[in-house]
């Protein structure tokens with residue numbers, strides 16, 4: 001990585017920052033904020049956008065350049081933050097769920113599921 005690229009890496013937005021920004025902008029005037037405009041359309045539209053962004057990232061992962069994967073991941077994380085705001089789920093709640101899974105193999109969890 002070049003020095004210039006390294007310098008760019010110092011300006012970063014964490015998932016916590018992103019969910020805070022989205023929660024705040026969601027209360028703004030929809031004419032001034034994409035976030036507020038999207039939230040005003042309801043959870044169905046928010047979920048639709050998240051699905052579209054997921055497909056775009058999947059396509060980029062298979063056949064796009066690395067930069068496209070990064071950009072589509074940023075889009076997906078933003079729309080995920082909007083979905084969490086729409087359903088009033090905090091990032092902390094998701095982090096607690098992740099913590100419950102830490103230390104247990106995904107394979108063990110899968111094997112423990114009751115077969116239907």
Ligand SMILES: N=c1c2ncn([C@@H]3O[C@H](COP(=O)(O)OP(=O)(O)OP(=O)(O)O)[C@@H](O)[C@H]3O)c2ncn1[C@@H]1O[C@H](COP(=O)(O)O)[C@@H](O)[C@H]1O
Nearest residue numbers: 021022025026032033034035036038049052074075078079
């Ligand atoms: N990180 C993002 C972010 N990522 C993506 N997007 C928007 O998400 C949309 C992506 O959807 P598409 O590519 O489908 O574009 P589109 O066709 O124009 O979208 P639609 O008309 O279908 O909704 C674009 O309009 C992007 O601008 C984002 N909009 C906002 N943020 C963050 O949210 C903050 C607040 O933004 P506002 O709410 O607009 O003030 C910003 O400062 C950023 O930090």
